[in-house]
Amino acid sequence: MSMDVKQQIAALTATLNEYNYQYYVLANSEISDFDFDQKLAELDRLEREHPEYLDPNSPTQKVGGDITSKFETVPHRWPMLSLGNTYNEQELKEFDARVRKAVGDNVSYVCELKFDGLSIAITYENGQMQRAVTRGDGLKGDNVTENVKTIRRVPHQVKAKGYPDSFEIRGEILMHKSAFLRLNKEREEKGEVTYANPRNFASGTIKLQDPKEVAKRPLDCFLYFLYADNRSKLFKTHWESLEAAKAWGFHVSEHSKLCHSINEVLNFIHYWDTERHNLTYDIDGIVIKVNDYALQEELGFTAKSPRWAISYKYQAERAESILKFVSYQVGRTGAVTPVANLEPVLLAGTTVKRASLHNANEIQRLDLHEGDSVYVEKGGEIIPKIMGVITEKRLSGSKAIHYPTHCPECNTELVRQEGEAVHYCPNHATCRPQIVGGMQHFIGRKMMDIQGLGKETVEALYNKGLVSKISDLYTLADRTEDLLTMERFGQKSIDNMLQGLQESCQKPFEKVLFALGIRHVGETVARKLAQHFKSIDQLAAASLEEIAAVSDIGERIAESVYVYLHTEANLEELERLKRAGLQFVVEEKEVVLAGDHLSGKTFLISGVFADHSREELTAIIESHGGRMLSSISAKLDYLVAGDKMGPAKLAKAEKLKVPIISDQELFQIINQ
Known part of the structure; x- marks a missing residue:
């Protein structure tokens, strides 16, 4: 029996550690909060009953997840402990009873919305933001200061008066639902992986290494807890500190409430259980904190959580439905996505008929069969998701659902690249959704922005046989008679469309490159490739290594670009x-040189620099007469090296005896 328990504990530990890694490091939620908490509670029970098998690294002993290697690791001055939680009102009453037993009946609570986002701790010195650090493992986290500075609601400088010389304020970074839906749609149109919910999108965004990219995604932040030396001399209660933080200009939720009894707390919970669906952001529960700081100190902490606070978590909206069949959508990049078609069911105020199944792995994990009764959830998942199968209701003789081996549209055998979960149809030439989707992407607002030509028109033109590839759009001027035969397409509409096509020929090379729809090439990647190689011909002539060496490109994107530009049909x-008449060369603007100290010299920039971006250094070099090269060779005069430069590039430069200088040494050469 003891061996069975030991094996149970080991299995639960391994499972929960993997979920923690997926959630905290990869920003990927593979299990609902409720199911995770149930597994964690089961492990906690087994460990308490059999302490001889307790592992010091058990998930029950940890606060959060591991630290990502991308950012500087910073210790928390005050540990960021997690809260104990419950889904049960009786347990809330027991929490209230424990508090009153310890400190007496003169207790009030502050109730706050439990935002479904990413925890952050922001330090201010003399009113100036010094650093922002993620929760990490509770004792240390990632320094994401530059990214947090892009959030408009977070002040860089506190303008009001009365704040301590040094303090830390904690909160939650989140993304509003409307922004999530818009940005996810844009990612889908670009052929990029979409996020399951706003929390994952916010977490993924704050872990980006380029603050300029973070700034393009609208994040928000609610702040809700203050730490400072001698805090109790400034404020007697948590509620007073919240009011002060508002006065200092911090974004504090207007929905918090001061409650004087556990019944008031429960009324607050009941109200938001319904009203939360009307918020523009996700919450997954309510946080209850003892208001008085002196009582908080009296109650103290356990090893992983404060005894003076608890969170009540709402169960995610879940309903039961019947799986009618699984359909498969082919995107413009060839990605084949399975979709569960369900018996209509009311869920979180809307009727749900379809739910995402993501990929083949998800179908296998769920062990889906035809006609299965399934649980559908929509809590933090704006896009409904099947969470599980009710196997006891499975129909006798029902067949297991198997992911197709061939494209449902063109019957081409599907492929799956190593390290990816998604299957792709490689038939870009004749697979209808890829052709139509590619043309619809091409005309989009952020791509060629062709006025007078919409997605429905593109599909109608394809169905009519007037276009079968992007270049056919530019032959429509010769097909006016055919265009006039199309329904709801008069001469004025045709003229507007043809004018829009003509004007699109003036779009810069970076827009054209983005519009081509090369897999993994989004707006930013297209711009960097265009700036680096200057023309499609130079990009096509580049080696795989030269493309991958461009800032923020990497091997996966480079391989996609290289394959595209070495496919005969694409070259044609x-x-x-x-x-x-489309633009495939960067329009060189007349450069007014700031000096000629670098004239005749060639440069290559590699690595990360503290004071300048690589683009800024490039502009400085070129403005002083220097010329940029795309790779290390004997023709290179200087390699300007920053932090985290690749060892292979360094070794090659040393072998060729290329002078390696810092950005500061570059400025010394210019000033000489």
Whole structure:
């Protein structure tokens, strides 16, 4: 029996550690909060009953997840402990009873919305933001200061008066639902992986290494807890500190409430159980804190959580439905996504008929069969998701659902690249959704922005046989008679469309490169490739290594670009687009040199720099007459090296005896 218990504990520990890694490090939620908490509670029970098998690294002994290696690790001055939680009102009453037994009946509570986001601790010195650190493992976290500075609601400088010389304020970074839906749609249109919910999107965003990219994604932040030396001399209660933080200009939720009894707390919980669906952001519960700081100190902490606070978590909206069948959607990049088609069911105020199944792994994990009764959840998942199968209701003789081996649209055998979960149809030439989706992407607002031509028109043109590839759009001027035969397409509409196509020929190379729809090439990647290689011909002539060496590109993107530009059908299409007049060369602007100290010298920039971006250094070099090269060779005069430069590049430069200088040494050369 003891061996069975030991094995149970080991299995639960391994499972929960993996979920923690997926959630905290990869920002990927593979299990609902409720199911995770149930597994954690079961492990905690087994460990208490059999302490001889307790592992010091058990998930029950940890606060959060591991530290990502991308950022500087910073210790927390005050540990960021997690809260004990419950889904049960009786346990809340027991919490209240324990508090009153310890400190007496003169207790009030502050009730706050439990935001479903990413915890952050922000330190201010003399009113100036010094650093922002994620929760990490509770004792130390990631320094994401530059990214947090991009959040408009977080002040860089406190302008009001009365704040301590040094303090830390904690809160939650989140993304509003409307922004999540818009940005996810944009990612889908670009052929990029979408996020399951706003929390994951916010977490993924704050872990980006380029603050300029973070700034493009609208994050918000609610702040809700203050730490400072001698805090109790400034404020007697948590409620007073919240009011002060508001006065100092911090974004504090207006929905918090001071409650004087556990019944008031329960009324607050009941109210928000319904009203939370009307918020523009997600919450997954209510946090209850003892208000008086002196009582908080009296109650103290356990090893992992304060005894003076608890969170009540709402169960995610879940309903039971029947799986009718699984359909498969083919995207413009060839990605094949399975979709569960369900008996209509009311969930979180809307009727749900379809739910995402993500990929083949998810179908296998769920062990789906035809006609299965399933649980559908929509809590933090704006997109409904099947959480499990009710196997006891499975129909006798029902067949297991198997992910297709061939494209549901063109019957081409599907492929799956190593390290990816998604299957792709490689038939870009004749697979209808890929052709139509590619053209619809091409005309989009952030791509070629072709006025007078919408997605429905593109599909109608394809169905009519007037276009079968992007370059065909630029031959429509010769098909006016055919266009006039199309329904709801008069001469004025045709003229507007043709004018829009003509004007699109003036779009810069970076827009054209983005519009081509090369897999993994989004707006930012296209711009960096265009700036680096200057023309499609130079990009096509580059080696895989040279493309991967461009700032923020990497091997996966480089391979996608290289394969695209070495496929005969794509090269033929590019030639047709060139003849149509599209821009495939960066328009060189007249440069007014700031000096000629670098004239005749060649440079390559590699690594990360504290004071300048690589683009800024490039501009400085070129403004003083220097010329940039795309790779290390004997023709290179200087390698400007920053932190985290690749060892292979360094070794090659040393072998060729290329002078390696810092950015400061570059400025010394210029000033000489």
